[in-house]
Amino acid sequence: MTNSSEPTRHNILTVLLIFFLAIELLLVQEYILDTYNLMTGMALAKYLGTRILLSFLLAATLITWLPRTVLTFFCLSQLLFFIIIIEYFNYFSRPLHITTLLYQTGEGVSVLGYAFELIEGSSVLLLIATCGVKLLIISQIKATKLQKKLKTYFLVSYILSLTLLTILVKPISAIQQNWSIDQMMHAYGFVIPWAAETIYLNQENLLKIALEKAKVVDNQLNDKIIFNQNIKKVFVIQVESLDYDILNFKRDGKQVTPYLNSIIPNSLLFKVKAHHYSGSSDADFVMLTGKRPNELIAPYKIYDYPYTDTLIDLAKSKNFKTYSYHGNSGFFYERRNAFISMGVENIIFKEELQKSGLSVYHDWILDDDLLQRVANETSINPQQKALSFVITVTSHGPFSFTPDDYHNNFELDMSKMRDRYIASINYVDNALGRFIKALPKDSLVVIYGDHESATNPNRIPSSEEYVPVLIYVTESNILQNNRQIQHSINENSLVLNDLANMLKNYFIKLEN
Numbered sequence: 385m386t387n388s389s390e391p392t393r394h395n396i397l398t399v400l401l402i403f404f405l406a407i408e409l410l411l412v413q414e415y416i417l418d419t420y421n422l423m424t425g426m427a428l429a430k431y432l433g434t435r436i437l438l439s440f441l442l443a444a445t446l447i448t449w450l451p452r453t454v455l456t457f458f459c460l461s462q463l464l465f466f467i468i469i470i471e472y473f474n475y476f477s478r479p480l481h482i483t484t485l486l487y488q489t490g491e492g493v494s495v496l497g498y499a500f501e502l503i504e505g506s507s508v509l510l511l512i513a514t515c516g517v518k519l520l521i522i523s524q525i526k527a528t529k530l531q532k533k534l535k536t537y538f539l540v541s542y543i544l545s546l547t548l549l550t551i552l553v554k555p556i557s558a559i560q561q562n563w564s565i566d567q568m569m570h571a572y573g574f575v576i577p578w579a580a581e582t583i584y585l586n587q588e589n590l591l592k593i594a595l596e597k598a599k600v601v602d603n604q605l606n607d608k609i610i611f612n613q614n615i616k617k618v619f620v621i622q623v624e625s626l627d628y629d630i631l632n633f634k635r636d637g638k639q640v641t642p643y644l645n646s647i648i649p650n651s652l653l654f655k656v657k658a659h660h661y662s663g664s665s666d667a668d669f670v671m672l673t674g675k676r677p678n679e680l681i682a683p684y685k686i687y688d689y690p691y692t693d694t695l696i697d698l699a700k701s702k703n704f705k706t707y708s709y710h711g712n713s714g715f716f717y718e719r720r721n722a723f724i725s726m727g728v729e730n731i732i733f734k735e736e737l738q739k740s741g742l743s744v745y746h747d748w749i750l751d752d753d754l755l756q757r758v759a760n761e762t763s764i765n766p767q768q769k770a771l772s773f774v775i776t777v778t779s780h781g782p783f784s785f786t787p788d789d790y791h792n793n794f795e796l797d798m799s800k801m802r803d804r805y806i807a808s809i810n811y812v813d814n815a816l817g818r819f820i821k822a823l824p825k826d827s828l829v830v831i832y833g834d835h836e837s838a839t840n841p842n843r844i845p846s847s848e849e850y851v852p853v854l855i856y857v858t859e860s861n862i863l864q865n866n867r868q869i870q871h872s873i874n875e876n877s878l879v880l881n882d883l884a885n886m887l888k889n890y891f892i893k894l895e896n
Contacts, residue, residue: 391528398447398531401521405443405459408514409573410435412466416473419570431570434549438572441542448527448535455522463515469574470511471503475838476660477848478679479569482578483585484662487681491663491717498781501801502838546576556580560589565680585680587687594678594686602676602881604873606889609652610865612857613895617762617827618704618771620695620887622668623812624779626833628655628852629840630809635794640810643817644831644854652855652862652869656878660835660849665717667834667880668775672696672726674884684722691726695884698891699771705729709758710775711737711749728773732757746785751778751812755819766824778815779808781837786811805839825859830887832880853883 414420419431450458472480485492492499550556554571559580568577585593631648633640659666661679669683670676672695677683696706707730714720714733723731737749737757758772778785783804792810796803820829833851836843855862 391530394525394528395530397521397525398528401447401518401525402440402443404514404518404521405447406436406439408466408518409439409443412470413439413569413573416469416479417566417570423570434571435573437545438542438549441538441545444538445535445542448531448538452522452525456519459515459518459522463511466511467503467508470507471499474504475499475502476662478661479566479574481565481581481680483565483581483590483680486582487685488662491682501782550576557584559584590678590680590686591688593680594683594689597678598673598675600676600881601885602674602879603885603889604878604882605869605886607893608869609855609862609886609890611828611862611890612826612860614826615828615857616767616769617824618699618830619758619774619823619827620671620771620830621774621816621832622664622671622776622834623816623831624664624776624834625781625783625805625837626779626809626812626831626851627837627840628833628850629842630806630837631852635796635806638793640794640806641813643813643820646817647820647856648854650856650861650863652866654853654855654873654878654883655850655876656832656853656880656883657876658833658835658849658851659880663717664775664834665719667832668719668773669722670880671832671884671887672773674881674888676881682717684718687718687721689722689725691722693888694726695771695773695888695891696726696728698888700727700729702769702891702894702896704769704771704891707758707761707770707772708732708774709754709772710734711751711754711777712775745787748777748780748785750785750787750815751776752815752818755815756822759819759822762823762827775834776812776815779805779812779837781805783808783837783839790814802839802841805837809837820856820858823858827858829856829858830854830883831856832883851880853880 469480662682665682666677706728708728709732786808832853836849
């Protein structure tokens with residue numbers, strides 16, 4: 385009796401394992417892709433139906449063909465894969481693309497520690513528990529005659545379905561034209577679109593995608609802000625991980641950003657949607673070009689991108705000397721080559737700063753040292769018109785780079801990432817204060833965040849990111865002549881490009 389029931393037991397366990405594997409895959413896909421809420425009617429039925437069919441056929445094929453040892457390794461690898469793509473989605477609010485991985489492995493490795501700290505324990509525990517159930521079932525099953533008969537059917541059905549769908553119904557080659565990778569993921573999940581990216585998204589096609597994205601025009605603020613025509617110094621400062629909500633935020637009854645808060649009453653302050661697809665370079669690309677980034681890889685890694693009509697071009701056309709400063713390496717995100725292509729006249733990265741005598745702290749130049757270098761160079765020729773583009777770095781996640789000798793007045797637990805963020809952004813606020821106070825009268829200062837810090841306890845994972853843009857003129861009140869624009873703009877409608885093009889338009893209208 386026992387022997388005759390064994391095949392039935394193994395078949396039931398196999399069906400259960402197929403169900404677990406397929407349903408888990410579908411749930412992870414749906415969490416990231418949100419097809420159910422983005423589509424309706426026949427489109428929803430078509431895309432979900434395709435994924436359900438492929439998921440169950442794939443699960444059945446793997447389980448009936450792979451030896452138990454290999455199947456165990458597959459489940460463990462799948463666990464790691466799911467953790468990576470879920471946490472990437474929670475941070476960037478978009479699915480992970482293989483193109484991003486291929487082009488940005490170096491940058492990704494450099495922030496692994498930060499990535500691990502962002503992992504949400506509840507989702508990981510659920511994935512581990514599901515993996516444990518699958519491994520338990522795998523340890524109990526053996527191949528039966530029925531499974532051996534069906535395994536060829538499963539394999540042929542999967543290959544046939546895949547072939548019909550990817551070649552005839554929705555060919556993956558359409559990724560070169562107008563079918564986006566995310567659309568393809570709604571139909572096929574992750575692996576097939578990744579294969580399509582690998583095959584078709586070479587530099588030529590990435591350039592086409594980038595140029596198509598660049599056609600979108602964002603200029604809601606053009607000609608709406610009144611500027612002083614006597615401005616000789618312009619400073620555009622991209623602050624690492626500057627949250628909008630950290631402004632005017634208090635900890636232990638004390639302000640975290642006291643200096644920035646002190647200039648807000650005399651400044652224009654906007655809350656804008658950030659462009660954060662592949663990393664911080666999305667933001668500086670936007671501010672320097674006024675164009676939208678490609679949304680796949682770091683913009684500067686599209687090597688033949690035409691840098692025309694940039695902020696640098698317009699500043700130089702009005703006889704402004706142009707400078708760029710960053711405390712990180714010029715090779716990170718390929719910024720150095722891009723800035724050369726844009727025609728920046730004085731390019732200063734960590735390499736140049738080290739040669740000039742500045743010390744490296746945790747592999748970067750501290751923001752206070754960087755900003756004091758900018759202030760000192762500004763004072764050398766006060767009458768020379770100059771545009772200085774500055775990227776800070778000390779407040780980069782996991783926010784462990786605040787100098788040891790910097791003392792804040794908060795009671796903080798530095799084992800907690802939120803507390804480390806408060807310490808680091810307080811340090812940057814102090815550095816910005818020292819810097820701006822040293823600038824000559826009527827200097828235009830534009831401060832903006834590249835993206836959110838992801839430390840706000842009220843932040844919803846995968847939600848849109850909003851950052852502040854602060855426009856300030858030293859020893860002046862720019863708000864006085866612009867109160868109407870401050871209150872008439874729907875902040876949720878602004879993107880960083882609106883501010884970038886406002887700044888470009890400022891140089892266009894500026895008298896020589």
